[in-house]
Amino acid sequence: MKNAILLQGKFLLVQILNTVYSLLPFFTLKKILLQCVGIKIGHKSCIHRGVKFFHIGNLSLGNNSVINFGCYLDNRRNITIGNNVSISHNTKIYTLGHAIDSPDFCTQGKPVIIKDNACIFANVLIMPGVVIGDGAVILPGSVVTKSVGEMEVVGGNPAKFLRKRNTTLEYSIDYSYWYAL
Known part of the structure; x- marks a missing residue:
């Protein structure tokens, strides 16, 4: 009985996190909230509205990275996201x-x-267990069941190797726009 109450309390806490996060209007406030619950967010990185967290903590986002609207982050085990990563809606x-x-x-x-x-x-x-390599590209609608190598472009269900990406990357992601899709 005690375990069931603790588990229900944990689910309630995650629901409160998701609700409060979606209501906060400024990325600075969102970042402070996430840091308070053990989620690490690097410089010039942001997680947009409508994202669903599955747990408290267990998420690390590097610098200049973005997670867009409507993503599910099952952070019951660790999710580690590097620098200059773009995750679409x-x-x-x-x-x-x-x-x-x-x-x-x-x-x-x-x-x-x-x-x-x-x-x-x-x-x-x-x-679970997938590692996506440096500079890899995952095409829309793909189901990634196996790790993806450095600079590989993959797509499909299940995702398969299609080609290598151009190795000259000169962009830096900064996509902290309010109400972006």
Whole structure:
């Protein structure tokens, strides 16, 4: 009984975080709230409105990175996102699921790592344990079940290697616009 109450309290706390975060109008206030709950956000990085967190803490976002509207961040296990990373709207990053062949349907999970200069387009699903390499590009609607190498462009369901990306990258992401999509 005690565990059920503690678990319900944790779910309530996450719901409060998601609600309050969506109501805060300024990125500075949003960043302070997230830092108070153990989420690390680097310089000139932002997480837009409508993002759903699954847990308190367990998320680190590097410098000059953006997570856009409507993303799901299953931070029940760690999510580490590097510098200058762009994650487009409605992307879902999962770190935990169930062992479907387990007699008690127990949970199993692994952290997700997204390295520097990666670009993840809209409506992508990233599964537990995936590492996305430096400069990798994930095309829209892809389901990423395996790690992606440095500078690789992948797409599809499941995501497959398509080609290598141009290695000369000179941009820096700064996308902290209010109400951006």
